[in-house]
Amino acid sequence: MIEDKNQQRTQLSDLGEFGLIDHLTKNFKIKQSSTVKGIGDDAAVLDFKKNKIVVSTDLLVEGVHFDLSYMPLKHLGYKSVIVNLSDVYAMNATATQVTVSIAVSNRFPLEALEELYAGIETAAKIYNVDVVGGDTTSSTSGLLISVTAIGEVNNDTEVYRNGAKPNDLLVVTGDLGGAYMGLQVLEREKEVFKVNPNNQPDLEPYTYIVERQLKPEARQDIIKLLKDLDVKPTSMIDVSDGLSSEILHLCTQSGTGCDLYENKIPLDPQVISTCEEFNIDSTTIALNGGEDYELLFTISQKDFPKIKANPNFSVIGYMREESAGIHLVTRAETKIPLKAQGWKNFS
Amino acid sequence: MIEDKNQQRTQLSDLGEFGLIDHLTKNFKIKQSSTVKGIGDDAAVLDFKKNKIVVSTDLLVEGVHFDLSYMPLKHLGYKSVIVNLSDVYAMNATATQVTVSIAVSNRFPLEALEELYAGIETAAKIYNVDVVGGDTTSSTSGLLISVTAIGEVNNDTEVYRNGAKPNDLLVVTGDLGGAYMGLQVLEREKEVFKVNPNNQPDLEPYTYIVERQLKPEARQDIIKLLKDLDVKPTSMIDVSDGLSSEILHLCTQSGTGCDLYENKIPLDPQVISTCEEFNIDSTTIALNGGEDYELLFTISQKDFPKIKANPNFSVIGYMREESAGIHLVTRAETKIPLKAQGWKNFS
Structure with missing residues (x-):
């Protein structure tokens, strides 16, 4: 829980917005056949053939959903992906892509965001989803993470909340x-x-x-x-x-x-x-x-x-x-x- | 630019999270045939048949992207949708759905969020997109809006940034x-x-x-x-x-x-x-x-x-x-x- 005061600090302003996105996402690999185009254009392009898709989104806000005094940034990155994938699985769907947007105050150095993105990358790798987009911006206070997860279902296998019957x-x-x-x-x-x-x-x-x-x-x-x-x-x-x-x-x-x-x-x-x-x-x-x-x-x-x-x-x-x-x-x-x-x- | 001190103020805590989402989104109509299921489950379900989809996302942060001293909340809601649709059109795609998540501090009464959502609804109506999901949460300071826009393209009509040729x-x-x-x-x-x-x-x-x-x-x-x-x-x-x-x-x-x-x-x-x-x-x-x-x-x-x-x-x-x-x-x-x-x- 003790903050390391000697850790390397690179100011985010040294990279600029595009440099920052490139730097944080350069290791992200595309693995899903449905991902036609990932990060780097106005939008990602996805091709699910005849399959239906599911879309879910969640916001995680510092001071509301997490406390960085005991939540390591790498774990936070991991968890921010997990909570969205969970919604996709709850539709009986396969998760395939996520977009990850962050708003971050200048008290965070680049190294902190690298930790956060390492957690995002680990989750993406383990759960076999592609990170296909996002937005990176400054905030006036604290850290906020917005993740949108996309998944696919075929042959009408999706499951809703409204299908329960008496005696089930x-x-x-x-x-x-x-x-x-x-x-x-x-x-x-x-x-x-x-x-x-x-x-x-x-x-x-x-x-x-x-x-x-x-x-x-x-x-x-x-x-x-x-x-x-x-x-x-x-x-x-x-x-x-x-x-x-x-x-x-x-x-x-x-x-x-x-x-x-x-x-x-x-x-x-x-x-x-x-x-x-x-x-x-x-x-x-x-x-x-x-x-x-x-x-x-x-x-x-x-x-x-x-x-x-x-x-x-x-x-x-x-x-x-x-x-x-x-x-x-x-x-x-x-x-x-x-x-x-x-x-x-x-x- | 003068704040009306006499306007009605309903505390967000009076509704709770689910009550708030229901209240703000109850007027939203589904118009796109590709929307199978909108707001109200773990995820939206969309069916684009054989078409490819495009996905884009943006964060708008108070104090960074907008200043509420001259930006009316209704306009802000409208603009938050527009900036994302613009990315979809930039792919030569048709915009079809958006998800809208907000983090909001308790200085905003319900009536303020109703204004914001009125703008979102107006944009959705004019641009013929369905609002199919989102997240509503508290923030420790200010207002933040995260929008993800989804669109469709058929017959390989999508246009990327990388196709320009000399003499074009x-x-x-x-x-x-x-x-x-x-x-x-x-x-x-x-x-x-x-x-x-x-x-x-x-x-x-x-x-x-x-x-x-x-x-x-x-x-x-x-x-x-x-x-x-x-x-x-x-x-x-x-x-x-x-x-x-x-x-x-x-x-x-x-x-x-x-x-x-x-x-x-x-x-x-x-x-x-x-x-x-x-x-x-x-x-x-x-x-x-x-x-x-x-x-x-x-x-x-x-x-x-x-x-x-x-x-x-x-x-x-x-x-x-x-x-x-x-x-x-x-x-x-x-x-x-x-x-x-x-x-x-x-x-």
Whole structure:
């Protein structure tokens, strides 16, 4: 967490806008056959033949979505791509391209942007997407990253939020609440650091949840797995704002109710132990934490045998008639209405 | 320029993120047949059949790209769409969709964002594009708008920056320097306003250039006209950073030189008179002013008869061998090397 005061600093003004873009993007390779023209013209040119495309966009703002006192720039670059790819996968699509725009104040030297772009490049490489455009500009304060992700689907395989039917099973991938608890640990260490800058934080017991916060992954693997298992979800969304919020989206858009079983919500042991340490209820965290970037989807009951043995999936409830409402069935078997706290960033 | 202190103010936190998006986008209509799914899922779904698509993105930052003391929010919303559509047209493509993301500090009430979105909606309506997505988030300071524009081209009609050949004619649409001189007038009035807030500025003599700055248009009409005239430019770019900068892009990417004739550069009489008033050389303004959003392109000489009688076009020079260099031929018939000052926003 200690800033290295001796690091090399090249002023952005030394390069100018075009020099900066060239410098930051010169290593980016085009790998997707759908990319006809990437960076370097007024627009990228893409050719998806007969396939449909999906487009999603997100803004990440310093001081709102990330804190550079514990978020390394390389991780931030990586995460900014991941959160957008997650939206593409949530459509059951293959991610193919991203554009990345940044607004940056002059307190950032070139070397900082190189770190950021190294993370972007790593994500693009691992997830096999091309960086095909963007904009680089100055800001009056702080750093802002805007990413637009593009993907493709063929043969009407896209999955919307509105296709869930009563009796469909509600399934989530991975586990929940880790990213939020990782953030709590990082925030606590930041406060300790303010009081005692020589204190070396021991993050060893929190490795998994800190990584969930700082270097999340998008579930590209699940899209492939669902295809291999021949399962097309009836509805799907990614878990970015917390499980409650996403369930409410699926139910509202599909016109269904839902019973969610508290004892089925997948939690990593580290999330449970850290929740105990912080004296927070782990179910509350899983329901409202956000930033897990897992996939939440519904499937027809006939598809249950295809997924039941797979450790990637947890069946956490089932969809009901709209009139039945949307409930959490607690461990004590009481039913309480599900409310979204989600991520309210204007409060 | 006087802020109305009595206007209605609804706090953004009263709506929450999803409520805000719903509220701002509820009037947006889908008109393009290529839009399968617009706002409301993890991603938009678009179907361009066999057509290729083009994608372009731009960030507009308060205090860098616009000043709300003289830029009405409705105009800003309009302009944020226009500058992106201009990039799509510069590919000889038809613009079809945009995504619009904003980061906004809590000093903006809902009514301000409604104004901004009214401008976005107006641009979308006039230019026949669908708003299919975006993100709305808070910022720690000021307003930032990120727009991604998508367009389509069929039958390999896209035009890149790199196709110019020696002896091709260099053509520009409309006239140049107006947006920059409009900005100078607005900046001057802002200074006057600071000294004497009761002074009513008389902008009547500057109507055209102020409109070029505050409410620019993108040359959608030119793309249609070129098609009707059966002219496919050999290279094309939009004039956003100033004529010099754009000529250098075309020459560098095409591997050509260029002779640009000073006496052929199209200037509106209001630009000339305002330049005289400000004691600035109008050629310098046309070369380096930027934000004109005209189209600059090259055509084969055989196509000259098709465009020569058309008042939309000015032939301002011709392309040469790379070894001949890139020059401005002045009214005094001296040749001076063309340099880009362009728009250096990191200095």
